Amino acid sequence: MPSISSRGTHMPPSPIRKLVPYADAAKKRGTKVFHLNIGQPDIETPQVILDAVRNTHMKVLEYSPSAGFDSYRAKLAEYYKRNGINVTPADIIVTTGGSEAILFAIMGCLDPGDEIIIPEPFYANYNGFATSSGVKIIPIPSGIETGFALPPISDFEMAITPRTKAIMICNPNNPTGYLYSEEELNILRDICLRYDLFLFSDEAYREFCYDGRKHKSAMTLEGMSQNVILLDTISKRYSACGGRIGSFVTRNKTVIDAAMKFAQARLSPPSFAQILGEAAVDMPEDYFEGVHAEYNARRDLLVRRLNAMEGVLCPNPGGAFYAMASLPVDDSEKFCQWLLESFSHNGATVMMAPAAGFYATPDKGKNEVRLAYVLNQDAINMAMDCLEIALKEYNSK
C-alpha cells in the first residue's frame, strides 16, 4: 500500500472538531447542547440576498471568470470605497471563501521553508494552510493579561530571520475578539517597511466593532500599498458562511498577477454565491446597525456573566464575535469534554472551544476557552447558567 505524504500526515486536525463526537453523544442522550464553540452565526441571512439567488434565471450554469464576475468585482470596489479602502476592480480577485484568499497569499508570497509571523493565539486553520504549503508559522505570544493586545515591537524584531516574508493579523481578531488600534497598526507598518515584509490582513469581521470604535483597515496604512494583502469574506458579514465567497485584495500588481495564476488553475469561484454577494453590496447601511446592536448586547451579557464567575477572567473584546476566557481548571480540553460527557443542568450543557488549539506554543492557553457569542441572549444566559454550575461541580470533585 503506497504511503501518504508527510504533509498529509502532519496536517493538523481542526481543534474545534475534536469534541464533536462527544457533543453528538450528548445530543443522543437527549441533552441540549449550547454551541458556543464555532463561529456559525444564528443571525438570519438577509432574505433579499437569498432571493437574488432564488430569482436567478440562467440557461447554463457557466464558469465565471477566474477573478469573479466583473459586475461583482465592480460592486465590491464600491463596498471597499464606502469603507475607506480605495481599490479598483483590478485589485480584487473573488475567492472561494476567505480560506482560499489565505491560501493564495501564502502560496503566492512564501516558498516552502519561508516564515510568517503571527501573534498567537490565532485562527487555527492558518496552521493547515501553512502545513499544506510547507511554510513555517512563527508565533509571537499575546496574552489574556493584556487582553491580547499587540505584542511589543521587540518581540517581532527578535522573531525576524532571513526567511521571514510576512506578518499576518486578523483584525478584529478570531479567536480573541481583540480590535487593533491605529497605533498598533502603525507599529506593524513600520516593521513591515523596515524589514520588507508583506502584511496579510484578515478582516473578515470588519463590521463587528463595539463601544463606538471604528475599524481601520490595513489597506489604509500609508506607504504600504505594495506590502498589504487584504483577505476577506462575506461569510460573517451577511451570515452567508455556506456560500464560500471571499476576496483577495491588493494594490501590488506583481502579487495580484501571481494570485491570478492560482485562480486560473482552479478555474472559477462559485457562481451562485457571487450573485448573493453582489446583491449584498446593495443592502441598506442600517442592516449592519441591527446586527451590530444584537452582537453588542450579546457580548456585554456574555462578558458580564463570565467575569461574575469565581476564578474566571474574560477581557472585554473590542470586535468580532468571540471572547477568550481563562477558567479555574487545569486543562480546558478535559473540562470541555467533561461538560459534554458527564454534565447537564436543566437538560442542557454548553460546548466551547478549548483554546490550546489556537496557540502554536505548546502548553499555552491550557486553562482558556474561546466562546463564540453566536446565540441569542436567552440561550447565552442559559449556557452561562450551565457553565457557572458546572465549574463549581467540576472543582468540588
Added chain:
Amino acid sequence: MPSISSRGTHMPPSPIRKLVPYADAAKKRGTKVFHLNIGQPDIETPQVILDAVRNTHMKVLEYSPSAGFDSYRAKLAEYYKRNGINVTPADIIVTTGGSEAILFAIMGCLDPGDEIIIPEPFYANYNGFATSSGVKIIPIPSGIETGFALPPISDFEMAITPRTKAIMICNPNNPTGYLYSEEELNILRDICLRYDLFLFSDEAYREFCYDGRKHKSAMTLEGMSQNVILLDTISKRYSACGGRIGSFVTRNKTVIDAAMKFAQARLSPPSFAQILGEAAVDMPEDYFEGVHAEYNARRDLLVRRLNAMEGVLCPNPGGAFYAMASLPVDDSEKFCQWLLESFSHNGATVMMAPAAGFYATPDKGKNEVRLAYVLNQDAINMAMDCLEIALKEYNSK
C-alpha cells in the same frame, strides 16, 4: 517592495487564456468568434436542478459539513453504485469542483520533490497544482499517430524513480478525447501494484463515451482499493461548471482521513451547488441519452470535416468532448493568433487551443490544436468552413 515566492513566479499561466485578448479584440471589430477553445458546454443546465436551488428555503446559509452534506454524499454513493463503483458515503468527500479534488490528491499523497507520472498531452491545470505543491510531473509521451493510446508499459517503467508516488490519468481524456480500454487500465493496475503507486483517475467525462463503448472506472480495478483515488466533478456531466462541485473518492482510509484534514482547513464546499448536485442524482437516466446523442453527432461532424481538410489529421476520439488535430502549420499558436487577429470569413472566425500548452516536453504538439465540440452542429459547420478557408489562405501567404 517584498518579492513574491518562487512558486508564485513559476505558476504556469493557463494556455487556454493566452489568446483571450486577441479574441476580445476580434469581437470588438465585430467579428463573430466560434469558441472551440474551452470546455464550457453550451448544453443547457437541466431546469429541474436549477429549480432545486431556486426553490430552496433557508433561514441561514450555514457552513455545510467539511465533507459535504450527508444527504448529498448518500446520493452520490447511489450514483456511483449505479455506475458500477461500490463506495459508501464515508469514501466520499465533496470538493469545490474537480480542481480541489486534484489538489487534495496531490497534497495528501505527494511531498515537494515527489514525482507523478502523467501521459502527455494532459489537462494543463495539472501543471498549476503541481507547481503550487512543489511536485514534479514526469510526462510520458503519447502521440497523435497512435490516436493518443496509452504509452507502452516500458515507458512508464523507465520513468519510475524512488520519488515516484503516483500515476495520473484522465479517462476519457482531456485534451485528447481518448477512452482507455480495459486492457490499458489493467496495465496501469499492474504497474501501480508492482511499484506501490497511487493511481489518480480523473473521470470528469465518464458519461461521454461513444461508438457503443462503456466507461470502465479505475475504481473497479481488482486489487486496487488502496491505490485508486477517483477525482470527479458534476461540471460537465450536468453542464454545471459554475457550481464548483466535485468529489474525492477512495476506499483507502488513511488517504481519506488525510484529505479530510485539508477539507476541514477550508471549512466546507459551496452549499447552493451541493443542493443542485443532489437534485441531479435523481434525474432520469434518459437525460444522458439525449446529451450523448448530441455530442456523438457533433463529434462525427467535427472529425469528418477536419479529416477532409488537406494536411489535417484528427484521430476519432472515443470520449469526452475534445478532439486533437494536427494542422499543416509550423506553429499552431501563431496560426490561432492569426485566426483571431487577421482572418474572417462571413464575418466570423474560430478560436482553438494551441496544443503545446498540454505537453510538458518542449516543442511537442507545436502543429496541433485542441478543439472542444461544445457548440451546436450549425456552429461547428460554420467554424469548420472558417478553418478550411483559413488554412488555405494562411499557407498561401
